[in-house]
Amino acid sequence: MDKQLFSDHLASISKRYDAILDDCGFDTLNVFSGAPSVQFLDDNYYPFRVNPQFKALVPVTDNPHSWVIYRRGQKPKLLFYRPVDFWHYVPPAPQTFWSDEYDIELLSKPDEAKAFLSGENAAFIGETSKMEGWDIGQRNPQHLIDRLHWARAYKTPYEFACLREANRIAVGAHKAAEEAFRSGASEFEINLAYMNAAGQGENQMPYGNIVGLNEHGAILHYTHLSTQRLSENERRSFLIDAGADCHGYCADITRSYAYSDGEFADLITAMHEKEQKLVAGLIPGTSYVELHRDCHHKIGQLLQQFGVIKTSPESAVESGLTGTFMPHGLGHFLGLQVHDVGGHQTTPEGGTTPPPAEFPFLRTTRTIEENQVFTIEPGLYFIHSLLSELKESQLADEVNWDKVEKLRPYGGVRIEDNLIVHKDRVENMTRDCY
Structure with a gap:
């Protein structure tokens, strides 16, 4: 450095x-x-x-x-x-x-x-x-x-340099993990391949790596790391959420993969497109809460596009239906901590601005400003417990359950990049490394 x-x-x-x-x-x-x-x-x-x-x-x-x-x-x-x-x-x-x-x-x-x-x-x-x-x-x-x-929300050029390097390390490791997945490695082996490529052990990683095959991609913080290898016929999907460290600063990147072409691969491609539009919404002076709300509309569009819901995206957001398929927040501050501090703080003197009741897990309610660093990580999952509740609710008739059952074995998809907000542009540290 x-x-x-x-x-x-x-x-x-x-x-x-x-x-x-x-x-x-x-x-x-x-x-x-x-x-x-x-x-x-x-x-x-x-x-x-x-x-x-x-x-x-x-x-x-x-x-x-x-x-x-x-x-x-x-x-x-x-x-x-x-x-x-x-x-x-x-x-x-x-x-x-x-x-x-x-x-x-x-x-x-x-x-x-x-x-x-x-x-x-x-x-x-x-x-x-x-x-x-x-x-x-x-x-x-x-x-x-x-x-x-x-x-701490306002980063210096040195901090940007550390975050860029953490992303460079993590992206190289993500590529190694994808290669291990496609070669038939177990979750445990994929994680070893990731850490070996990063040159960092689990105690140096900023958080426990999430490495999920097939249905395990629907467990948001899945860190069990099964040692079981899957046959080629059993391999369907892979979700990895893993980062790296540089002088104490964190990368936090998620990628999803389909083993073969088909509808789930098309869903991943479509999610990349939605994620990039959300990244472009990181504009100084705008509300991160409203960007999260826009994310739910985009998830509703994907649910409609792939035949999962029978209603409109607007109706799915209004009723809370999209929350079953994306229960977490759009992203968070990133820096010395993975979920960096001050996301709900109202002023420098303190106070808390909680997320809206309909989005309880949103980690950031601050106004987007220059020199802040965020993650953007939209997701769409088929989570057994949430789907069971939905099936017993008044919204059950708005869902195409045959399509849900077809996609459930793939677990889910999440795409996450690390972004610096500049005065006149958004710097995508993650994609700059691919």
Whole structure:
């Protein structure tokens, strides 16, 4: 990564942090990376995930017991944990593109951090279970966290570069996964092919990979990963939702495939076309909620086009019928977290703008603005539990159940890209890598 790009990024977010700390009445921000947790009744640890507010300040994603001490108008200090340990890997002292931007102190024991920390006019962000008796300032003040979350929606050029690279890695892995699917690999084997191509293990992936064959594509967060291989006659469809990491920033991409030509392959092609029209709707100043509503109209059009419903798309949206076939939201903010923060926030000071009652799982209700990063991920599924409810409802007669049964064995289709909203265009980071 370019050293100057990161230096400019840190200068930009330092101005942001200075203003936020001033507004909130703090001079110092103490941010803890986190500590590993021991599994219940065991001596092994749960996989460690760094505090996202820590990696917002420094590109360290895998080192516990570390700190960033940020004081207004000063060079940030990084307390970097390097224990004396012959059991585990000990990371080297940072010497990379970002290290000159910090005053770095090395810790051999977690408690050594106390000598550098002060609670005077300070705020602390992190897990508090290990911090009893520590003088670290006001703990997780909500008015400060709200402002930090709101500001994270606006990305810098360095953050764009990280997100583009995460997409480049993920797209290469998606291509490997498709090849594995077409060669007859099991879900478990496809996932291995994905991680091998990405060069990232499951603990480095930003979320658990969703790898579903046939009916499993209808399970929205399917991560079971069967080891069973399917014969060529049994292979019908494949849905993969998987990402990658670059310096803590996430890719989140979904693709669906048909094993052979036919109606389901045509549905996938049609979904790609609808998805691209929705991507074009990411226009600064417009409502993400209305874009989600437009998505439901497009799903209604597909349901009518492929003979799944007997009513009009408009009627299907109005009655809630489309919600059976697309129960999730259109997408979400993307950045340091897969479902990045602040999507329902009303103002920088806080408050919540919930999604409309008819779209309860929509993760973003903000106005679309320049320099924001979104996913767009329309889907159409044949989910057993939701279809069973629909069949017992007053809307049952509006559905062509013979067509539902024909398509049910394919599970479903979802297409997801990662987008940067610029002033005059939308940058599709995902498709730029294909």
